[in-house]
Amino acid sequence: MPLAWMPLEALTEEIMDLLNVKNLSVGYYDRFKQIVPAVNDVSFQLQQGETLGIVGESGCGKSTLARALMGYCRPGSLIMDGEVRINNLNILQMNSLELLKLRGERIAMVPQNPLSSLTYHIKVGPQVDEILRIHQGMDSRSARNHTLELFSGTNLTDPELIYDRYPHEISGGQRQRVVIAGALACQPAIMILDEPTTALDTTTEMQVLQLVKELRKKRNMALVYITHDLTLTDYICEDVLVMLNGSVVEKGSVKRIFKVPQTDYAKMLISSIPRVDSENGSSSFRLLVPDREPLLSVKNLKFRYGRHGSLFATFKPKKEPFVVNNVSFDLERSETVGLVGESGSGKSTIANIICGLLSATSGDINFDRQSINKAGEKRSLDLRRRIQIIFQDPLSSLNPRHRIETILSRPLKIFFGLKGRVARDRMVELLESMELVPDHLSRFPRQLSGGQQQRIAIACAFAAKPDLILCDEVTSALDVSVQAKVLELLKAIQTKTGVACVFISHDLGVVKQVANRVIVLQKGVVAEAGFTKDVFAKPKDEYTQLLLAAASRQNDAPIPIHNLGDIQI
Amino acid sequence: MSNKSVLDVLTHSPGTSIGVFLVAIHLLSALFGFLFVPYGPTELAGVSLLAPGSPGFSLGTDVIGRDYLTRLVLGGRTSIFVAMLGVMIAVVSGGLIGVSAAYIGGFYDDVIMRLVDIKLSIPGILFVALCVVGFGRSIPVLTIVIAINYMPGALRIIRSQAMTQVPLDYVKSARLRGDSKLSVIVRELCPNVLEVVVVEFAIRTSSAILAVSALSFLGLGISPPTPDWGLMVYEGIQQIYFAPWLVLFPAFLISTLVIGLNFATDGLANALGLDAARGLD
Numbered sequence: 001m002p003l004a005w006m007p008l009e010a011l012t013e014e015i016m017d018l019l020n021v022k023n024l025s026v027g028y029y030d031r032f033k034q035i036v037p038a039v040n041d042v043s044f045q046l047q048q049g050e051t052l053g054i055v056g057e058s059g060c061g062k063s064t065l066a067r068a069l070m071g072y073c074r075p076g077s078l079i080m081d082g083e084v085r086i087n088n089l090n091i092l093q094m095n096s097l098e099l100l101k102l103r104g105e106r107i108a109m110v111p112q113n114p115l116s117s118l119t120y121h122i123k124v125g126p127q128v129d130e131i132l133r134i135h136q137g138m139d140s141r142s143a144r145n146h147t148l149e150l151f152s153g154t155n156l157t158d159p160e161l162i163y164d165r166y167p168h169e170i171s172g173g174q175r176q177r178v179v180i181a182g183a184l185a186c187q188p189a190i191m192i193l194d195e196p197t198t199a200l201d202t203t204t205e206m207q208v209l210q211l212v213k214e215l216r217k218k219r220n221m222a223l224v225y226i227t228h229d230l231t232l233t234d235y236i237c238e239d240v241l242v243m244l245n246g247s248v249v250e251k252g253s254v255k256r257i258f259k260v261p262q263t264d265y266a267k268m269l270i271s272s273i274p275r276v277d278s279e280n281g282s283s284s285f286r287l288l289v290p291d292r293e294p295l296l297s298v299k300n301l302k303f304r305y306g307r308h309g310s311l312f313a314t315f316k317p318k319k320e321p322f323v324v325n326n327v328s329f330d331l332e333r334s335e336t337v338g339l340v341g342e343s344g345s346g347k348s349t350i351a352n353i354i355c356g357l358l359s360a361t362s363g364d365i366n367f368d369r370q371s372i373n374k375a376g377e378k379r380s381l382d383l384r385r386r387i388q389i390i391f392q393d394p395l396s397s398l399n400p401r402h403r404i405e406t407i408l409s410r411p412l413k414i415f416f417g418l419k420g421r422v423a424r425d426r427m428v429e430l431l432e433s434m435e436l437v438p439d440h441l442s443r444f445p446r447q448l449s450g451g452q453q454q455r456i457a458i459a460c461a462f463a464a465k466p467d468l469i470l471c472d473e474v475t476s477a478l479d480v481s482v483q484a485k486v487l488e489l490l491k492a493i494q495t496k497t498g499v500a501c502v503f504i505s506h507d508l509g510v511v512k513q514v515a516n517r518v519i520v521l522q523k524g525v526v527a528e529a530g531f532t533k534d535v536f537a538k539p540k541d542e543y544t545q546l547l548l549a550a551a552s553r554q555n556d557a558p559i560p561i562h563n564l565g566d567i568q569i
Numbered sequence: 570m571s572n573k574s575v576l577d578v579l580t581h582s583p584g585t586s587i588g589v590f591l592v593a594i595h596l597l598s599a600l601f602g603f604l605f606v607p608y609g610p611t612e613l614a615g616v617s618l619l620a621p622g623s624p625g626f627s628l629g630t631d632v633i634g635r636d637y638l639t640r641l642v643l644g645g646r647t648s649i650f651v652a653m654l655g656v657m658i659a660v661v662s663g664g665l666i667g668v669s670a671a672y673i674g675g676f677y678d679d680v681i682m683r684l685v686d687i688k689l690s691i692p693g694i695l696f697v698a699l700c701v702v703g704f705g706r707s708i709p710v711l712t713i714v715i716a717i718n719y720m721p722g723a724l725r726i727i728r729s730q731a732m733t734q735v736p737l738d739y740v741k742s743a744r745l746r747g748d749s750k751l752s753v754i755v756r757e758l759c760p761n762v763l764e765v766v767v768v769e770f771a772i773r774t775s776s777a778i779l780a781v782s783a784l785s786f787l788g789l790g791i792s793p794p795t796p797d798w799g800l801m802v803y804e805g806i807q808q809i810y811f812a813p814w815l816v817l818f819p820a821f822l823i824s825t826l827v828i829g830l831n832f833a834t835d836g837l838a839n840a841l842g843l844d845a846a847r848g849l850d
Contacts, residue, residue, distance in 0.1 A: 355745055356745060357741055357744070357745065381747055384745060384746060384747050385746075388745075389741075389742075389745065391738035391741070391742075392738075393738065396737040396738045396739065397737075397738035397739050397741075397742055398739055399739040399757055399760070399761070400761065401760035401761050401763075402760070410743070410746065410748075411746055414746050414747060414748070415746070460742070464746070
């Protein structure tokens with residue numbers, strides 16, 4: 001229809017942007033009451049049915065931006081400049097009543113952690129009901145029916161059952177679906193998803209993403225998808241904004257950015273994504289010619305949690321299931337083995353048994369021809385020195401009350417009796433190998449960034465000059481770019497010292513990059529084992545295939561939902 | 570807390586500032602008051618029961634003619650000392666036992682926690698009174714009894730704080746490098762429960778000061794002729810109809826001290842606790 005024939009309202013409707021952000025700047029007050037900008041002069045438009053990804057490292061201002069789109073400022077922050085218009089109404093000038101009406105009905109948000117966005121002590125169904133009662137004025141019966149419809153619309157199996165569950169009684173994936181159902185309740189025109197899948201594991205993440213994609217298509221919503229993971233935007237968005245330190249550094253269609261990134265930062269982001277499907281799965285981690293004699297050999301390892309040590313233990317005769325069941329593998333010197341699996345598959349338990357935090361229920365572990373079945377406290381000093389572990393969360397593995405100097409000095413003193421000058425020289429050397437400066441010695445862990453903390457944790461493990469190092473999800477808590485840096489440093493120090501490494505991760509891309517061989521675990525049982533190249537190229541086991549498919553979202557391969565049915569989500 | 574000065578914490582809110590001010594005045598007068606008082610605390614300086622404003626006795630005298638101002642200034646010393654020392658012993662020993670119970674766990678933890686439960690089921694004032702009657706009325710006995718009375722509560726709170734630290738990876742690392750239990754408890758865990766220990770100390774001190782005053786009032790605490798507010802209230806109560814100031818002044822001082830401590834603690838707990846929760850410290 002030619003423009004001139006359209007009624008006036010329709011005409012303006014056509015020209016108006018659904019969401020128009022113009023020169024938006026948001027700042028935070030620092031401790032000197034000065035405003036520090038967190039979002040800097042951001043502008044973009046969004047039309048009905050469009051999808052926009054916002055990508056950047058943590059701290060780049062993407063969540064602050066998302067909140068500003070809802071007209072919300074965190075305490076201590078301030079919208080400095082600019083406007084956010086939804087259907088041409090500037091929401092930054094609305095009063096709280098108008099905003100209340102707007103939120104949920106025109107624009108809705110799905111936050112990162114579904115456990116903290118649902119109220120603990122209220123069943124999930126009534127929580128969604130409440131939205132409908134308040135915004136749509138429904139009575140409780142029709143609200144309930146509508147909620148059940150929403151639940152089935154978000155592919156929750158058995159909505160009636162879920163309706164009466166408390167948030168902690170359903171899985172992470174189900175929780176996020178409930179939150180999405182809540183966001184959809186009033187049929188908003190715009191939905192903002194703030195890292196909705198970060199707290200989920202790969203397979204669940206995939207299902208949630210697929211759901212979001214379908215729902216968007218069905219309801220023709222506009223979508224703002226915030227993530228630190230560039231690959232996700234490729235799966236779900238048409239356009240993307242790349243943010244760095246609060247400013248938009250690159251803007252355009254996803255396809256274009258992946259093909260021809262223009263800024264250095266975007267190039268760096270793309271190149272630091274560990275690919276499952278990359279051809280030259282970096283060989284730099286592969287090392288030397290491995291020895292014949294295995295350094296570590298694990299045979300028929302079984303483990304289950306007992307209920308020992310409590311006065312009341314005897315009253316509970318129920319046997320726990322095996323967390324690790326009949327796992328066997330060998331590790332040669334200077335070799336890296338990847339342990340892969342979803343959360344709960346027993347990979348961390350294996351690491352804890354090898355390093356002596358837990359004792360195996362049955363099975364044999366041999367390290368350099370001596371049996372190490374006993375728990376950590378009973379092992380010799382030398383043995384403790386030779387096996388070191390690096391944990392997932394660096395903030396928890398470094399005592400928050402100790403300076404880095406104190407933390408690093410402990411292993412040096414205990415294992416080598418180093419003190420004073422000598423110890424300090426060695427610490428500086430260790431820091432330098434991790435590309436940190438001696439200045440950091442006088443800091444507390446909280447004064448360092450996540451990547452620096454993890455590097456300290458690595459330095460601390462290597463301070464003992466170990467023969468075997470267990471890396472338990474060492475990069476999961478880090479951003480992609482930081483992750484690449486940490487992996488690179490880890491690789492360098494491993495090459496230099498020639499230690500063997502058990503690398504535990506749920507991230508197949510990372511494992512592919514570092515491991516010579518992989519062991520895929522499913523519910524405590526080895527699903528598949530072999531050389532990384534072979535397993536990744538031709539996975540034999542169905543579970544491995546699923547994991548790989550979920551990991552290579554790059555390919556946009558849809559996963560048949562029914563296949564995932566038997567995996568715990 | 571590293572980025573936050575002590576002054577910031579103490580002036581966290583107006584309430585805190587008032588509390589800190591009150592506590593500071595009381596502590597100063599308890600420590601240095603003896604330098605400024607006109608008479609000795611037990612000196613029979615004047616006529617019995619002079620009214621406030623009499624020449625030479627600005628707050629009058631008590632029944633047997635001792636200067637009331639002197640006794641009021643010095644009347645907090647003993648109970649503050651007994652309460653603080655007692656609570657310090659309670660918090661330090663309770664803290665160490667609590668942290669060790671959290672770390673070692675198992676049977677040891679169970680036994681300790683059941684003992685704590687038993688102790689907590691006995692009313693505090695009854696327990697203290699019985700002990701004082703049994704072991705005699707002296708300052709060492711009172712201090713130790715106060716310590717025992719306040720230990721289980723502090724132990725339980727500090728244990729629960731330590732429980733949040735025990736599963737963290739730095740504790741595992743310490744175990745793996747072969748640190749002894751004592752070393753893990755003292756080096757790794759104790760610094761991380763320090764905030765709670767400080768707050769516990771402050772809270773329990775105010776309650777202990779009240780308890781000591783109450784005991785003195787009942788004739789079970791500090792013995793005459795030592796000047797003590799609780800005791801002075803007791804001694805003044807017989808004259809309350811014609812010399813009410815004898816009761817009102819010491820009662821007012823007890824209240825200001827306890828209120829001051831409560832306000833200061835509240836602010837302190839808020840300043841420390843909120844920062845910990847926000848992960849900003």
